[in-house]
Amino acid sequence: MIDAAAQMLARVGLNATSIREVTKLAEAPLGSTYHHFPGGKQELLARATHMAGDKVEALLVELLKGGAVQGLQQFLGMWRERLLRTDFRAGCPVLAAAVEEPVEAMHSQPRAAAAEVFARWQGHLASAFVAEGHDPAAAAGLASLVIASVEGAVAMCRALQDIAPFDQVAAQLLKAAVTP
Template sequence: MLDTAMGLFRRQGYHATGINQVLAESEAPRGSLYFHFPGGKQQLAAEAVEASGRQVSELLAAVVVEASGPREAVAAVMAHFAQALEESDFSSGCPVATVALEASAESAEVRSACDGAYGTWMAGLAAAFEAWGMPASRAGELAVTALSMLEGALLLCKVQRDVATLRTVGDQLAELLESARTEEV
């Protein structure tokens, strides 16, 4: 049920995803929904965002471990999201953003889950940037900038139905991060 909800919220958003659709597509009995998610749709959405957030955190961590530096890491992340966009016919972007845009203003539980996911991603990025030799004083700012650039690129790619923006943003982000490595510590 959670996996189904994750996919539906990512593709359709919070408001377009109904409990009946989650139950039908997951083939779960109705009683199991309220047994596992007594808070209903808000709890299901919050847990789906948390699970999706962990998946992206794991992806980012794996990319950082494999990459020799920021340029290679940025290219790998952008390629991953470009492939996901193309394979979904541009219906799946960021697994957190769609829900965050729709439901965070009306649900503290969902807002907290979205904030937690973004916070974890930024902390992981900041740690990676420091490990690549960027000044600690700039790592947090650069993490905010990198995540904002990625989120904006994903949104534009969905609207334009083209991954070219990911490539452009990736190139610019890689340049920014490489130049930050040469700043005085």
């Protein structure tokens, strides 16, 4: 169910993701949802955000073992391929959790989960940039730039149904990454 919720977040966003649709996609009984997720939709989507973030984090850590620039290039390639493979229908579930205000609650568990995930991604990227000679403050800024730029480029590509914004952003990020 958590994987299905992450897929729904990536495609339709936070508010359009319903428990009913998640259980249908997961082929799970609707009644089991509140047994496993007593906090309801907020808890399920927070867990989905963490799970999606953990998957990307594990991949990012693995890719960065080959160096910051090479890892970044492969990471960008993964996102590019995802956009094309899904015909621009799937975005980032972590971003969806971060930007949408849930209609049913004042406190957003998914948004808090997204903040934690983004901080971890930023930390891994910054450490890799420092290891390649970037000043720590500049590395932190570059890491934030990477995350914000990739997320924005993914959103633009989805809106335009075109990979060009992503390719333009990727080229600029790679230039910035090689210049300590």
